[in-house]
Structures are given as structure tokens and as C-alpha cells.
Amino acid sequence: MTIAVASGKGGTGKTLVATSLAWLLSRESDTLLLDLDVEEPNAHLFFDAQLVNSELVTGMIPVIEEEFCTHCGLCQRVCAYHALLVLPDQVLVFPELCKSCNGCLALCPEGAIISGKKSIGVVEYREAGRLRLYSGRLDIGATDAPSLIRALKSHARDALGHVLLDAPPGTACPAVEAVRSADLTVLVAESTPFGLHDLDLMVRTMRKLHQAFVVVINKAVPHDDSLHEYCAREGIRLLAEIPYREDIARSCARGHLLPEALPETLPLFERILDGILHAEEVRA
């Protein structure tokens, strides 16, 4: 089963939930964790894991063969990201704006564009017991997170056992790329007005994508029912609540695995895992 852990808002506890579940699963079976938060990868900090190898990930950029170019401007008009500027005597390429869509390459009537490469980031591979962990690290200034996320997800093809995806925050392309291949997504929400607002954005995104999801509340405070009311109103299953507690925050800040560091939280995560593995939301 492929399980994504996502949220609209950042800092709600995606990595806390993803690493705790990965640790729990890996105690009994081969488990793969992909840290898809490529702008801020941190899942590896929670494991005593050895770096096994790292690979460079590249994206396509157009290279103009000036001797064939007629400066017709078609490539510039089809580029949604303004990565090409066609002047009467030359074509300028802005690699940092290019999203490697291949549109210009496919449509150039003169065949004057060939495929070049730019670095977009690295994929690091680590092992800790039965856990295999891949993390993506986007180059500074690079914008093409989805391509790096796809490179990370390619490692899940031959995976044995369950796959956990620690998604990037937000509801934009990187988050969509992360959750679109999951069987079930766990949305981690926090008990704040901002948390509720961004959960709603993510719920609407998930529905547009026709993706199955459940909600876990993190940093739950007593006397705040806003998330419960929201989930009840929207017909969303609330799997569990992780309480708002200083010792939990401390454990997380120190890079400890919560159910290992605070064993009294173990039943909570076992319940979350059980709810995921037997979720009726998952389509057959």
C-alpha cells in the first residue's frame, strides 16, 4: 500500500506522522519512506540511517541550434514559463524558468531545438534496518520540484512492502505530484484557524484529484472542536488526535521517533496505522 502524509499548511506534523508510521512498519516488514519535501527534506534526521549513495537528477532544457533557427518565435509563444526570448538574431534561454515540458522541442518547425540538461537536485538513499529511505534535495534556485519528486517516486516501483510518502506542504504542483500516486493520503491538520483554512484547501484539492484521504489532528487542544465540526460536516473520517504536549514537541525537535521516545504514544500510532491499512476509503 502507498500511503501519503500531506497537509495544506506547513508545520502541522507531516514528518512526525510519516516517520512514526515508517518506524512502526519497518519493525515488522520491509518499508520504503520517500521524503518528497524536496525544498526542506528532514525525515532522515529521525533515523540512525547510513547514507548509501546519492544520484544527481537533471531536467531537460532547450538548446538552440542557431544555424537552423529562423527566429519565428513559436517556441517563445508556446512556453508558459517565459523561459525563451526570441530576438531577431538570437534566442535566449533562461534555464531557471524552464519546467522541462518539452513543448518547444516538440513544436519547433525547423527542428532547431535539441535537448540539453540542467541539474535540479539530488536523490539520497539511506538504510536503517528494514527501512529504506530516499530523500530529495532541490538545488537552491531551482523551481522544478515535481520533476525531482517523480525521480524519487521511481524508486517505489520495485518496492517490497508498504511505501510511505512524506509530502511537501501546500496545495500546489509539488503537493499534487506527491499525493497523486497514493492509495490513501493522511491529511495532518492542526487546531488553529489557519490550520482549518488550509485543511479545507487541501480537502478541495484532494476531491478534485479523486484521491482517497483521512484526517489526523495534531497538536490537538481541548475545547477546540472546529476541526471535528469541519470533518463531520464534510463527511471526512477523523482517524486520531495527537495531543498538544510539550514533551511531544521536545521529542520531535530533538529528532527522536515519537513512539520510540515516548512509548505511551505507541498505541496511538498503532491505531492510526490500523485505520490506514483497513481504510474503507481506499478503492479496490
Place this chain on the structure above:
Amino acid sequence: MTIAISSTGNGWDSPIDERFGRAHGFFLVDEESGQTRYLDNATNLDAGHGAGPATVQLLVGAGVQVIITGRVGPKAEGALQAARITVINPEHARTVKDAWDHYSLNQQKHS
């Protein structure tokens, strides 16, 4: 020669727009004929990325050779250089007319 002034509107009295790639528009003056026209830049004003290069493309298409504008980003700067468009700072000009008068005066001084 065609001179462009980044502007918030279509008129000599319009306040100039300090931004280049995300300027509202450009007030164009044909130096020889004295004719003026306005290029709307609304699509680039709202662009997610690459407003600078896209705006340079707009000016190249309009045959602009001199641009009077405030801040030019690094990508646009390179693009303007490649397109051989001269960038002039409007100094303390507040309106299109101020910027134009300042430019004309400097041209006379140097000719």
C-alpha cells in the same frame, strides 16, 4: 527611435511605474514623428514567473530601442542587453511627461 516609459496609465500625466517586468504598461514615443501609443502589460503583471523576459519580448515586438524604467531584475537585465535596448533610470521623474522631458534634455546636451 522608439522610446518606452514604464507607466501606470496611457497618458503624459500618468505616474511612471517603477517596476519593469511587472509594470502596468508602457507609454511609447516615436522620436521622429512624435506619435505616441500605449502597450498594456497586464498579462505579465500577473505572470507567475518570467515577467522580465516576457516583457522584454513585448518591447522587442514593438521595436523599442530605449526603455526608461526603475528597477530591472537580473534576468530582464541580461535580456535587454542582448536585445540591445538601452535602459535609462527616470531619476526623480514622477510622470511620463517628467521622464520624457528629462530624457529629451539629456539628448540635447549630448548631441
